[in-house]
Amino acid sequence: MSKKIFVMLLLILVVLVSFVCGKKLAVLPELKKPLVMVIQGNELYILDGVEVYVYSLQDYRLITKFGKRGEGPSELLPNEEIPLNLRLVNGDIFLNSQTKMVYYNKEGKMIKEKTLPFLCMQIAPIGEGFAVVKVNLDGGGVLKLDVVLCDAQLKPIKTLVSLDRNAMSPSGKIVIPTPYIYLHCAGDTLFVTGGNQQDFQIKVFDKSGNPMPSIQTQYDRVELTGSFKNELLDWFKTARFSNMPPEVFQRLYFPDYLPAIRELVVTNSGRVYVQTYKQQDNRSEFFVFDFHGKQLNRVLLPTASSDKIKLNHETMFTFHENSYYYLVDNADKEEWELHMETLN
Secondary structure, three states, X not given: OOHHHHHHHHHHHHHHHHHHHOEEEEXXXXXXXXXXXXXEOOEEEEEEOOEEEEEEOOOOOEEEEEOOEOOOOOOEOOOOOOOOEEEEEOOEEXXXXXXXXXXXXXXXXXXXXXEOOOOEEEEEEEOOEEEEEEEXXXXXXXXXXXXXXXXXXXXEEEEEEEEEHHHHOOOOOEEOOOOOOEEEEEOOEEEEEOOOOOOOEEEEEEOOOOEEEEEEOOOOOOEOOHHHHHHHHHHHHHHHOOOOOHHHHHOEEOOOEOOOOOEEEEEOOOEEEEEEXXXXXXXXXXXXXXXXXXEEEEEEEXXXXXXXXXOOOOEXXXXXXXXXXXXXXXXXXXXXXXXXXXXX
């Protein structure tokens, strides 16, 4: 083999390895069980339990950390099934549990907090008020999730989207993945996913709750075959709910198809990144749209999660300046790594 051919093959191999693995940027030894990551400016924010870790995006050093579990001032209590959520709002850090929301400045000092007057799954500041995924349980035991636009005092103004979770599965069964509604904000625009798991559709609203053109496309969802159902059931029994009594697993209901949308990231640069359940060689399919619903790209990127299906609002990746940042759990070394891959 000539030297020229050898060099060419070596270059091709390097490109392929890069394509599969991306670029490792740093080890983040402080992390235990990260839930959400967001990038703004030159800083990376990662929510881990109730703690927020702020890293420099230039050298990946830890700048500060804050957040404490409890019921006192600036403290939060996460639900076992529904973790806290983190958002960046006008330069401040916004955290919420099911019953409380807290604003911090970039140094981790509390600006203000408020106890929520209702039980909520998510809450997102928008305009002068908030969009809330409110939990409603009627006298008949029907569980509904409503996306409600509220004013600054959290007084409801209008309902934007409703989801009757009981209607999604046969009586007495627990549908998998469990139907949720997720909120995503960029500026004064609200994006809502998850209400209808069958369609590839993202509902869009302005700050006053007026509907804008939806983001949607025709899409063939991933079929839940018998072998995949068995794989999911084994995963639930061993990795997720090993302590659950056997009768719980008998109540699990798997539909014929997985939802069209698995996860969504919306950036202030005017891009909407949609992850589906389609995978190839441990890489997930992503669609890229602009805010008007025009499809800009369709790519395969590292999956960035060991979970076979989405169970709650955990986002182990984000996008920044046409690059995909994601966390990798190095089980052998028991540490979390930050990786990055540039989009074509």
